[in-house]
Amino acid sequence: MSAPIVTIRDLHYRYRGQKEFALAGINLDLLRGELLVVMGPSEAGKSTLAATINGLIPHFHKGKLIGEVTVLGRKTVENTVAQMAEIVGMVFQDFEAQLFSTNVELEVAFGPENFAVEREEIGRRINKNLNYVGLDAYRNRVPSTLSGGQKQKLAIASVLALQPTVLVMDEPTTDLDPISKMGIFEITHRLCRRDDLTLMIIEHETEEALFADRVALIKDGKLVKVGPVKEILSDVDLLEELGVMPLGIPKFFKRMGVTKLPLTPDEGVQEFQKTRWKISAPAYQKLVSKEQAELAKLNQPLIQCRNLEHCYTKEVKALNGVSLDIFDGDMVAIVGQNGSGKTTLAKHFNGLLLPTSGQILVNGLPTQDQGVFKLGQKVGYVFQNPDHQIFSETVYDEVAFSPRLRKLAEGEVKQLVKEALEAVGLAGYEEQDPFALTKSGRQRVAVASVLSAKPKVLILDEPTTGLDYAEQRSMMELVRKLNQQGSTIIFVTHHMWVVAEYARRVFVMKDGKIILSGTTRDVFSHTAELRDASLRPPHFVEFSNHFGYTFLTPEEMSTCIEGAQD
């Protein structure tokens, strides 16, 4: 075996002004040509670790560094980030902020230019790398007009143009929709087959870690476990404990008492056929009819759309004839790729956008006649990024913002804030600075600050994006609880497992139209239509579809199995 490309020895790092070490004794080697996926909960130190590889730590983020990182014999402490750029490429999560050129070609040229590469050679590298990521046709476009996935592809191409030996990607797909994610994964799969490139990817989606050579789990700045992908992903309990999403298929088989766990849907089907298990049709039928009965109880229409159309510019219809009913007490997911019109539709529900033609009624009245200010009391809207709305010095003031604007007495405001904070599990945080909270904490403050207006309907735009698995679960448990207490919930999401486990009904959007709708189970059984909308059910649901039944969770499926030993 050849010498490792990257060696990390006894690495400790503390951000300036912090008491705790973000990295506390990491020892890790990256081997030539391998793909290492790093997983772990939020605040575990994943991004910090990534930033040490190309020297952003300690040169950009000043702080206390002990131990050392060496890449191809170069110590990061002794080289500037710019000098390291020749051998270590870095792709960031935020695809907007890392691009700075006004033209796709020039974006790719920027890196080589800095290293005084000859003009002709830069031209060759532009061609080669744009071709590699499939952006050939876009070479003269302005990057800001590209889709999120294309921007991230461009970011990858611009880093590859430097011909690095190591490529570090910090959650490259977290902010992307499913189809763009697939595009990026397709590129990383090709990249990891190249043996001249060593890859380290920080990833939240366990289904994507399947392609790795090794997986490293970290928590509290320490390596919990490093090993071959199969070994790590089979350790369902450890993943769950760390707040990393375990795969549904091994989870199911573990529940059924199998010891050698399959990981992928194909492996799952094979393993299932080896057993003498049978899925009980009557038990499944019972499951479905229970669901139907619950749905039948919802019959008060709250939001009604009829042939809704919306145009931002004359040429493109962002919504093209949407008709739907959302009932009081419902829990609805809206899914589809970026640009399919999900958010445009959701912004009609609280009057932020008004229809170009067609009609939308909330509580029986057209939204045009009610206005955002009045509608905001009935329909709360939680935006995707909590940092786009938090501005107060204390959590209390932030949550009190909406009731105060509505000129309520301070006593009443206090009561509303108390209830809202209790609902999101932040009671006792009143005097804290919201900016000092974690992302998931800020997300909760954002939800509370909308809840304090006591809306009947709560719209959440990507409530789970940027959170780790445990945080996603607790966020969605909170949303479910609100729903059980009577709120109507509408959420827009890219996370299919969240839809599978939490939504009651689903609307699938494509090109401004609803192409599929129904109960979650029903929608996830229509794999072909979903694929048409560039969506895919979670691995586990796909696995159960193989047997002609649609199960949404491993727990559900295990109750319908006949012929198991226990």
Add this chain to the structure above:
Amino acid sequence: MDAEVYLDNKSFIHRLDPRTKITTFLLTFVAILLFEDPFWMLPVAFLIVLQLVVSRSLINFRRIRYILIVLMISSLVLWNVFSRGVTPLFWIFTVESFYFSIARSLLMILMISAGMILISTTRNEELVLGMIRMGMPYRVAFAISTALRLVPTIAASILTISQAQRSRGLDLDSGNLIERVRKFLPLLVPVFISTIRNTNIFSMALESKGFGAREKRTFFLKLEMRTADYFVVAFAIVFVVASLAFSAMGYGRIIGLTRF
């Protein structure tokens, strides 16, 4: 929303070398600063309107029309306060000071227009390279272009943030002046924070791509002065020399105007 200022048209002006455009931009400033009388500014105004039409960059004016109107009205009033003529019109206004205020408003609009034409028709990178070829250090040129680049990003985040706050019941369109100013706080704080965050990532990405790794760097873009460029620069120089001559001969003044 498309927040980009650069317009990707392929007009005659777009195809000019950035050095030509920077030169004419600077010369335009000289030409419009020479005269007090608005009539003498009309030739420059005509040339600028011509450029706006040819480069199809009028659309960018729609975005800043309110700012322009406010600036214009305040300038029309203020220059009457800061200058005095001899023929009374009404209140503090005199015929001479009124002409002068029109000239100054025109000056401001024309300066903004000239700048607008430059950045609507020139890519950031071309501007940087143009400035470098004209002798500016790379880092300074890059800083200027980064500042320009930030404008659309900030505009986009203002839009999202104002939607988020409006959903929470913020009503920016009512109340007296002080109330309205206070209402901007919920917008300003998130805008600042997201801008700081973005610039942070921006500079990390910059360093990670080797910004400043070598003393010398190469440029993929190639600048080339064509016949049209020499023609335009020559025309601009002749125009400015003529303006200077007319101004030296005493044309374009407003007789009886006192500026404070």
